[in-house]
């Protein structure tokens with residue numbers, strides 16, 4: 001390929017040297033469809049992936065400057081259980097030009113930015129799969145999010161397992177089995193386990209193949225919807241609307257797991273399919289992997305190593321409806337932390353949920369419905385250890401602060417645990433207005 005000109009039209013430059021926005025060159029001038037109202041006020045303490053905290057909530061109102069009738073643009077969306085949210089990492093500080101990054105899961109080791117979900121990427125665009133709680137007028141209500149308050153949202157797309165999850169691409173497998181004269185594998189039900197079984201797993205591992213579960217996605221009942229006054233507080237979350245599919249696939253359900261003798265210095269990626277006699281056939285043979293469905297874990301990955309293509313990745317991708325991820329994605333740098341609250345913090349949380357005054361039966365949370373739900377969200381955030389690798393290694397003894405809904409949480413980390421010391425109301429109420437209209441900057 002070297003020596004060939006890059007395809008595509010040349011970007012046109014303005015006299016000042018800036019590149020003119022133009023669809024054909026891909027130089028888009030984006031206009032957010034809305035600004036997210038999120039229970040996470042700042043980056044600190046915001047989950048690294050949406051699956052970490054299923055109780056996290058947000059609302060996105062489509063701006064009238066995009067569509068005169070925002071509700072028209074959301075027509076039909078209520079029939080989906082999950083949506084992709086494309087957004088701008090607007091609090092990155094600057095655009096990043098680093099080709100290698102250090103994702104927390106690699107504990108300081110580097111890998112190519114495009115092999116990660118790092119916020120620091122050339123176009124600072126994020127992609128989150130969120131649960132769609134409801135559509136109300138020109139607004140969508142989401143849960144299971146990892147975006148901060150004020151995040152500019154560029155687009156919403158429905159999550160369609162049939163298109164978006166390799167597990168659901170049935171055709172190639174059928175071909176493969178025809179060629180090999182093998183019976184079509186059973187469609188294993190992956191319906192065991194609760195929604196929460198996905199917590200702290202990458203969403204890559206958690207698709208919702210409706211036909212596997214025999215659960216068609218159904219529109220939510222209109223009566224589930226809340227009024228504007230009820231705002232984001234909804235009584236579904238873990239218990240959720242009964243109409244939505246609750247079950248997810250997990251790689252481990254497929255009896256696939258990495259071996260223990262993994263080392264980052266492994267130079268050859270191995271595909272480990274436990275229980276399969278011949279996980280990776282010789283090149284040139286017609287013998288395919290005997291896996292049914294599931295994710296394949298590649299050992300070794302490409303962390304600061306010469307890229308070594310897995311011996312049969314292409315063939316597997318062609319033939320087996322599975323996804324392939326390097327082992328480091330699945331391996332947390334540390335085990336989930338135990339989370340505890342001091343009696344003082346427990347009391348403060350109760351007070352906060354009752355409007356600050358003991359005995360007053362009115363929740364003061366904007367996003368959570370009860371102290372229990374807020375507590376669950378705090379536990380999920382802390383259990384996944386939200387500290388940066390730097391903080392974890394060098395500032396172990398420092399207090400850690402984060403804000404969730406209207407709670408400002410102070411905690412510290414010990415060996416294998418996090419302890420919540422204080423929970424105070426946030427001093428400034430969350431701005432709920434469109435920053436473009438109010439010219440108020442949101443978030444931190």
Ligand SMILES: C[S@@+](CC[C@H](N)C(=O)[O-])C[C@H]1O[C@@H](n2cnc3c(N)ncnc32)[C@H](O)[C@@H]1O
Pocket residue numbers: 043044046047048049050088089090091092117118119125126127128129146147148150151152
């Ligand atoms: C690792 S990114 C993953 C986001 C998305 N799921 C993705 O894969 O593109 C999530 C982290 O981005 C940070 N973040 C969230 N919203 C942000 C924003 N608007 N600007 C900058 N950073 C943000 C938070 O620290 C959060 O923990």
